[in-house]
Structures are given as C-alpha cells and as structure tokens.
Amino acid sequence: MISRLKLMDFRCYGSFSxxxxxxxxxxxxxxxxxxxxxxxxxxxxxxxxxxxxxGPARWPLTESRPSASAES
Structure with a gap:
C-alpha cells in the first residue's frame, strides 16, 4: 500500500506532497x-x-524532468 505520494513538475502539479x-x-x-x-x-x-x-522516478524525455515518488 502506498503511504506517501510526492510530485515535482508532474502534469498540472509543480510540487505536491x-x-x-x-x-x-x-x-x-x-x-x-x-x-x-x-x-x-x-x-x-x-x-x-x-x-x-x-524514491524519485524521472521521465528522461523532457526538459522539465517531472518526477514522482511513492512510499509504501
């Protein structure tokens, strides 16, 4: 089960935890x-x-390098 979600430059989210x-x-x-x-x-x-x-996962194809991490 995921206990925490943290986003950086992902779609409509600049920063979200x-x-x-x-x-x-x-x-x-x-x-x-x-x-x-x-x-x-x-x-x-x-x-x-x-x-x-x-930990962070990064999409390698964009300049802004969005990231998403999830903790379980």
Missing amino acids: WQIPQQGAIILGNNAQGKTSLLEAVCFRCACNPRAPP
Whole structure:
C-alpha cells in the first residue's frame, strides 16, 4: 500500500506532497483539477521500474524532468 505520494513538475502539479491515510482515501473534485494526474503519477512510478526502492522516478524525455515518488 502506498503511504506517501510526492510530485515535482508532474502534469498540472509543480510540487505536491500527500501523506495518504492508513485507512485509504477517496479522491473527489471538479473536472480538470488533477485527480487523474495523481493516479497517473502512481502508474508512472510503477511503470518506470516496478522493483525500484521508494524514491524519485524521472521521465528522461523532457526538459522539465517531472518526477514522482511513492512510499509504501
């Protein structure tokens, strides 16, 4: 289970850190507020290297070098 999500220059988030409650969370919001981007960040982190230890994962093809990290 993911306990923390931290984003840097990822989609609509310049900088974002979220300590996810142990009992889980429901993401609610209006359209175009970043809900899908949060889920994409988790998928992005897992797809970059699913066996990597917790820490930053970086997309190598952009100048801004977005990063997403998840702790479990």
